[in-house]
Amino acid sequence: MKKLLRFSFIVLLILSFQKLMLGQSSELQYLSHLIKENSDTLNFNKIDSITTLFISQHPKIDETEFQKQINNLYTEDNLEQLVIYYFISGLYYEKDANYITAIKAYLTSIEFITGSNSNNYLVYYKTAFCYERLGYSQKAIDYYLKSVAYPDINANKLVEIYKNLGNCSIGLKKYKQSIKYYDKSYQAAELIADTITMIKTVINSGNTYLRAKNYPKATELTNKAYHFAKENNYYLGMAFSKFNLGLIELETNNYQNATKNLKEALSIAQKYSINYIFVNSHLFIAKSYLKQKKYRKSLNYIDKYIELADSETPNSQKLSAFTIRSEALLNLGNYSLVIRNNARLINVVDSILASNQEKYLKNIESTKTLEKNIIENKLLSKELEINRLKIIQSKRILWLSIFVFALLIIIIAQLFYTRKKQNKYLNKILYKNRIIAEKNSEISQQSEEVIRTNESLVEYQQKLETKVNDRTKELNAALEHAKQESELKSAFLKNISHEIRTPLNGIVGFVQIISLNNPEIEEKYLKIIQQNSYDLTNTVDNIIELAEIETSEIKVDVLKFRIASFIEEIEKKSFYVRQNLVKEDIDLKLNRNNIKQESHWTTDKKLLSKILYHLIHNAFKYTEKGNVTLDFNLDNSKLSIRISDTGIGMDKEYLVKIFDQFLKIENQEKLFRGTGAGLTIVKYLSQKLNVIINIQSVPGKGTSILLTLS
Template sequence: MNSINKFLLTIISFFVFNSFFAQKNNVEEKSLIKKYLRNAVDEFGDAHYDKALSSSKEALIKSYSINDNSYIAQSYNTIAAIYDECSDSKRAIEFYEKALKFAKLVKNDTLNNWIYGNLGSAYYFNDVDVKKGIEYYKKSIEFAEKIKDSSQIVYGKLNLASAYFADKDYENVEFLINQLRSYVLKKGTQDAKLSFYILQGMQNTYLKDKAEAEKNYFNALKIANETENYSFVLNIYENLKKHYKEFDEKDLEEKYSAKHDSLHKELYSEDKMTSLEKQALGIELDEYKIQLEKIEDQSEKSTKIIKTSKLVLILFMVIVIILLLLLLTLYKSIKTREKLNLELKYANDELQIAKEKAEEASRLKSQFVSTITHELRTPLYGVIGITNILLDEHKELANSPHLKSLKFSAKYLLSLVNDVLQINKIEEKKLVLEDLIFNLADEIETIKSSIEYIADKNNNKLVIEIDTEIPEFLIGDKLRLSQIIMNLMSNALKFTKNGEVSITADLERIENTTYYIAFKVKDNGVGIAEEHQKNIFDKFVQIERKEEDYQGTGLGLSIVSSLIKLFNSEIKLESEEGVGTTFSFTIGFEHDEEKSRAIINEIEVDLSLQHTYNILVIEDNKINQLVTKKIIQNSNLNCTIVDDGYAALVAIERENFDVILMDINMPLINGFETTRKIREKGYKMPIVALTAFDKQEVSDEVFASGMNDILIKPFEPTKLYQIISNHLHKKESDD
């Protein structure tokens, strides 16, 4: 059998484990065990196997005495390796298996790696069972890979390749040689190189490559002599003898056969073998002695137990009496608990009924809010739209206080409706932040324009200060941010007269791509008394003030607080009566140039007016028809209006339309079903839902029915132009 690195594997295992398992207890005994194991390694290296075995035996006895499984495993591993080296495979396997038993108890992957490898060598190198040796090598490699020990992976694969060679699996041999060559020759130890050269030589001999085989064998022989690894020298002589026999060179075959026999007698003399045999019997006797001592120790413990049995019996009787009392108490407790459980069941049933009623009430409330907001938004769309038409067609009314009051009242009522819907969403946790690109300065300027009427009414000055370090484009929920700032500034303007309201935005810090911006809304109005500050953000809270100052529902600041929490932030209040109020908060927004450009390219679309576009409006409300038609015609688009979905299906058959604006809540057939029928007929023109329902409430069904977009009424005409423009541009690009 061609032994590649059995010696290498065994020796290294001693060095690794004699330092791995030191513990605080039994320090002196463990120090002595280490010394014995170290002596065994040294004697083994000098081929003094009887002395190595004697030291290993002492280590084993000491390990048993302190009941240290790791050292017991190491001692057995050392003993097994010595017998393995001396070709006593039966005893080697017996002691390796004992080592493995104790190694498994300590669950150490490194120790298992070595012992599985050594067991593989015992089965393979001694011609016991090559295939079983291969299985043990594979397990050893698994543990080596688990602990990521590259050197042990190499040693394991070298042994595995040798076993494959013996099993005539030359394909796997070649695979492993090619896999290992670069690592071993560049980074491998002398022992690893020595093993690799022998393996390569064996493969060359098999492939009839005489010169290459001899080159590898003599490279190995050189390393073995330099490192005084005589077991490897013996192995190389054996392989050279077989090599020259293969090529029918009898003189050289006899030469290396003689060298092999001479060295073998020197290393494994009969006296040494006899001594090892005696040592083996001694180890077995010591094991029996250790077991006997354990039995005697157990017997002594049993005697002590018997002496205390009477006391235990008395204690047992006392415990039984106590247990009986406890059982009686437990019985009474169980009866009491059954009664309480019955009462609890009745209470739970009542709670369940109350819960179901509360859920039904919540559902009805949500349905009511949804219906009311829809029914209010629909006429508001008409009021605001008609007001805008009057202002467009009758420029002389631009400064009419009555018309301005009408428009303001309509917008104020719309704001109130939105606040009610918003607070309902917050309570039901239906609000989700969206990522949209926006320019902070533009957003605040838009807010300023929309509240200038309130500022002028109270003769207030609006001041905006924006940090120039803030990027031009940010990504975040601009709608929620606008709602926060709008509510805070509107609130400040209501309670400030002949004063100043300012909004400042400063870049506070940058974390990766997130820019944290600190906002402050400050006024020099009436201020808030300290006793009111703690509940200023509660719903429907109205601070006591003059009756003529009464404005609003008390929802604005509650909505602000809830929205800021959605941004994972909090709002701070500083106020003093007669001096003014400052609200401050910090929100993080993403800044990403590439993402910003991509979003801008999607939304920045100009409507080409070189063509005439036909827009179909499906709307049952006559006032809304008038408003929508006027908005569309103002942008030089053709507008056709029908009252219901069936009329729309007829109109589409007769005329080509570029965009359809679809109301959802219609008699006869609603907007969803109308859209489905249009799509079933194969029409692909963009369909935009115009609805007074909340966007989040209907968006899923809108897109499921085949519509392309949603616009909530009332809306700004520019918003409608932008949506139509985007879809027309996209349609032209697709065509």
């Protein structure tokens, strides 16, 4: 620490002295003098320290003067100082959070790095850091790995780089790779006895196993982190460990243990002012109590969480909080507060959907900008390389010209001195003239080579410009495609808003009618409230499933199960759907063919159940009278399931595009509510399980859907 302070003081003195000596020169020239003194060794660590101190005193850079300095260095063919100036440019842009331009500067600096100086790692580290800030995890990993390839890298920086590699791997959902990098970070921290970093690394590893749903390993590492933190009186680590243990217990349905661990985390956070744990513990304790059907306690904790939440709280957590509060209030019978709470829930859903749309468009624009800058950077690098070759060729020609000129002077002097002996030395003179002619021929050949090289470089530059134009057209096409997707999502958002508000308005209206205490109409309107509540729940569930599909978070878990028990579960779900859609007058028929008690099938039971749920839901929804029939048939190595109804049916034009996103079927007499998301989910899950779907339908008579599993 003393050495660092002494070094900083010396730099300040040098800056002040340089300023006095140079008078009215620009601030950038002071920095230039300092850098030239360190350019022989190209010590990036020292340059980083000098520049960081300089930036704190001069936060704005004179870009015109800066470009002039670069042009001078280019003219002098001083590649070492050129590397340094681009590196400093990157530091300035990084400080202003202009990461794309910073990356461009760092990549240009990398283009001209020569040798294997051990501190060159810093340029790659800075590039990776900017990519990580922009969310390009794979690019960040590539450059972090290049930075750790240098053997003499600073130990503290090595710990940080491996931690960042672990974080980036989580962003790519490469959990095994993430664990590997966290282990390396732990080992590096252990070598320098950095206990706090070791504890944080163990907590990160536990979190990674939790994301990968490896709960035993997540529990083991999180318990280890807690005891490690407790031994070292590291209360932040203790709070996070207990908090994570609570989340693990919630995931494994151990709600009492989850409540216990979360309350311990809350106590530690309250005592030592750890705000993040203190606020979020209330949310998950409320969720745990809700699962235990302790609705009053759940309501107390969720109200406290909503009170503590601020503008920085993610909308997804707010959505979860209001959903928990709605369910608790509904079970406590407080319908008026349910209505108010659901109104706030709708605002959060609208905010989430709008935010996701904005992020989507920003990501497309950011990607386009970054690719454009990378292409410009490559063109700049080629241009600099061309100019560098020109300089080298010019120097060669200059030296050859000097050599020839000197040789001619020597020959003329020799001729003058030996004029009287001309006949005697005539043969020698002719021999030397032949040498001169050969040299001139070599010079001509080299000049022709330079011309040919320049022509090929011009041709290459033209080809490169053509590629840039082609790439620009591709990017414009991608942007147009993104706009079309945005319009589709906007239509879906309007439909979702309508589908949530319609059942809510029904609930509000009929609750007001029930409040009149008229026994004759109370049962009738309670059924309507039940149907609208079911529609609202089904809409929210479809939104969540679509979000999981878009983020590719749905995984296939193949297990062996008894078909008979599975059919019983489907039958119960069918009755549940019929009851909630208030379709008791529609008959449910269920047939089993060649299915015995011991018959088994192997697939993802949960995802298959979801497919059947959506199809059965549609069968009841679009059937006004008649029946819905489920046929299960086991034939050798094939299991077939047929869902038939006597509903409104579909025209052939709908059968062709039935699985398009958000499509709804309408008849001429009545419009049925719905987002059209159910069949989109069915299509995605069927592709996951390799289920073949065959649909037959007659308008006005009904629809028959056959699922075939091999």
